[in-house]
Amino acid sequence: MGEEVGEYQGAYKITKGLLEKYGPERVLDTPITEAGFAGIGVGAAYWGLRPVVEFMTFNFSMQAIDHIINSAAKSSYMSAGQISVPVVFRGANGAAAGVGAQHSQCYAAWYGSCPGLKVLTPYSSEDARGLLKAAIRDPDPVVFLENELLYGESFPVSAEALDSSFCLPIGKAKIEREGKDVTITAFSKLVGHALKAADILAKEGISAEVINLRSIRPLDRATINASVRKTSRLVTVEEVFPQHGVGAEICASVVEESFDYLDAPVERIAGADVPMPYAANLERMAVPQVEDIVRAAKRTCFRSR
């Protein structure tokens, strides 16, 4: 349920055809009341239904954050396991193109810090399919952060992924590209940027290993640390504001568990520490670009300042 999920076929057409296929009892167009319908979703989940609540963008989830955190995330704990909340909150997250300060924030870090929640960030079509199915089947509340600009991108899909029970495990990152000189972690749209950066770096003799995190909470610390122990260098990439971001957590994890393996300080690439500007040229400067990732990777290899 959510705004425009039914008759409008989804604000970004993600729920296209669902109303026709499943009917108005299962595909609900709601009034504009995020707090209300998120709460209704949580209440329905308490009683055993499996609602999928759509926020048109996760910026609007701030109107419902009380329910996501207090009614959904904390309930299993507060009730000592008597209540499980199998709800999925999904929607577009992060910056789009020219949509201004109130439509461009990435919420991975905020939701990622809350115990009781699972937070997923798909990149490719396989990720989206496998992770969403896993999220719906999961008995706990899941925040599923999609990306508006990724909706328009195509990815190759294996036959296995098209199977109707295809699920990906929650909490496991994927190594999108193997390498031996530097580890680059990213999630959502920036995985694409990281892969492009890896191509550029390869031409300059640096072999980058790109990790698609897939899961912000639980964070796959094992995969990240194993990779850093192999390469000895780390660049974290995210669109979120830099302070207290996902990269900060990854840096802490690596410093705690793989300190002796690091040959260079960890580099964090994040969005600029400003509300998203509207002007196109300023917006470009506020979001990480491929060149920023390349530059950071080279810095860890001491190639240039």
Next chain:
Amino acid sequence: MCAQMYYRGKMFGFVHLYNGQEAVSTGFIKLLKKEDSVVSTYRDHVHALSKGVPARAVMSELFGKTTGCCRGQGGSMHMFSKEHNLLGGFAFIGEGIPVATGAAFTSKYRREVLKEADCDHVTLAFFGDGTCNNGQFFECLNMAALWKLPIVFVVENNLWAIGMSHLRATSDPQIYKKGPAFGMPGIHVNGMDVLKVRAVAQTAIARARSGEGPTLVECETYRFRGHSLADPDELRDPAEKAHYAARDPITALKKYLIENNLATEVELKAIDKKIEEVVEDAVEFADESPHPTRSQLLENVFADPKGFGIGPDGRYRCEDPKFTEGTAQV
């Protein structure tokens, strides 16, 4: 013109046009003093123009240029003007209502607590039918009536919230009835007729200014175009669109002026031409205006830029001349 510029790539992001609803903006805002405040939503271009923000400033802002009313930082949905007391420009629906209620609170506070006897500023909050199902709306109706705040809540009921019909989203679609439930008058008016809107506005604004408290005004209006320039607008019935197109507020006023001998065709054509020139001039000005410079990225984040903290050299970061040159790196 906005649509044309959008499709040519001069404007981008989300642009929400106001065509068809002009009577509401004009009917209300033209009665205000400069010190009165207006709070709007993302459909704010015309509210800005009515309140006095120059066309050049609005168009430049839409183009994302540094000569825009918000230096290109806000964009279509976030028009602000301190000079003209336009307090935004909010993307979240319902968000402007508590802000407007706060502005009204300040006006009353200044008069009664700070003893500024001549402060009788009124605030107008504009929002749509979809917003009337949102919690913030009800919370503010309650507080405004409780504390007799000088505010007018103006509902621009254009029957549609993107693709959601007002009738499918609301248990009781007659929004003006929600006023008396909270202790304020609720008035319904034909929002396609500027003179009717103006008459109602005069009463409501006078009521607020004299300290008698808030009013809820529901203006039945219609947007001729989609929700935004990205909306394919497939769900609205063409018959409904035709019905309202025939009641175009600008055409209706023209007809009224001519029939009542208040203006001639020639005079009105001259006004039309003048407006076209203003628009062309605004577009040209916006086109030729410079993009924001690199250094603007970090400006205006704080009123006191010491908020960026102390740098590794022990001095405040904002005092380092190179501070504004580095950007997307942490």
